[in-house]
Amino acid sequence: MPYDIAVVGGGPAGLSAAINARARGKSVVVVGNDYRESPLYRAERVDNYLGMPGMTGAQLLEAYRRHAESMEVDFRAGRVLNIMQLEGTCYLSIGSEMETAKAVVLATGVVRGKKLPGEVKYLGRGVSYCATCDGMLYRGKPVVVVGMAPDAPEEANFLQGIGCQVTYVSARAPEGLVPAIPYVKSGRLEIVGEDGVTALRVGDTELPAQCVFLLRSAMPPTDLLPDLALEENGYITVNRQMGTNLPGIFAAGDCTGLPLQLSKATGEGLVAGQAAAEYVDQLSNS
Incomplete structure (x- = not known):
């Protein structure tokens, strides 16, 4: 059986999406790297997060993780290499393995670094x-x-x-x-x-x-989904429900654009998690 929702990325946006989807009774898997590798984890002090000034990035991420675990969110370590949509199901390639879900939330953060010269030319040929x-x-x-x-x-x-x-x-x-x-x-x-x-x-x-x-550490969003629409600055285009141009694909956090702030990421994750849950409900009722 596929998951209802797969979240790509285990940072603030991804975990916010996951717990809000779980609050609506959806099965959720979060796929990502160790959260301790996040740049936020190394922040010595975060003063602009409402009601919780002075906490370290590590304290915040550990609290997010505990919250998600208490909501019975599943976790998979690894990199998603591509996502294929077929007849209402999303197939996520994670290394040599596969996960399936009815909807996906992209919370990949900002994927830095350009492709190497020759990378595109020889993809699949070495x-x-x-x-x-x-x-x-x-x-x-x-x-x-x-x-x-x-x-x-x-x-x-x-x-x-x-x-x-x-x-x-x-x-x-x-x-x-x-x-x-x-x-x-x-x-x-x-x-x-x-x-x-x-x-x-x-x-x-x-x-x-x-x-x-x-x-x-992560693949650029258009490598995961070549038909995904981007803004001119390279961020993922989303609507007010954090939906992309692809049905069943949502996005939240730094990958959707400025400001690259914690409060924005968690808020967008909430909206994306709720919207993905509603999308799954619509699939079930159709």
Whole structure:
């Protein structure tokens, strides 16, 4: 049985949407990274949240998480790679696994960072976003992991464990990487190849690779749903009910635009959670 609602992102907007959907009796799963990796978690003091001045970001996020757990919200760790809608059901690809829901709330925050040169050109021909999905295709072959997410070293270790010849590239030396995997400090990156990927260029150095695994914390919304409408500034277009141009797809928080503030995120999450619950009710009654 699918969930009624899947929420992509476990920050303030996502958890607000989740608890408000649960308050209306809907089954909810939140898919996202560890909330302790959120920039808000590292905030030493939050003074502009009504009635709760002086709390740390960690205190706020931990309270949100406890609230959601008390409402029996389900949680799935991982990155959503794409969402496909078919006959009233949304299929969310999470690594090599799948979750289904009748409605989705996008609460992805601001996905920073542009695509690398060559990324679009070689997608599916040596560019991958999922080590567990595609790693077996490259056993015994050279691959490069570009680590931009907290769990990237773990995925690199997985690739090494199944027999890939792994090189790890990131801005900072990773923690937890097995000693057998060489680390290269990232600079200007470019994916190069012919019919498929042949190397990752790091500055003036080329690292041979038949696949480059780009492991970001989150995917841009239009990578998840290519037909999703965006504003000129790249934020998701929503109406007053936080609905997007796609039926059953709602959005809340920083991904919908300025101001990038906690109060806005939780308020939009409330509206999106209620609207998604109403949408599920309409599906059930149709």
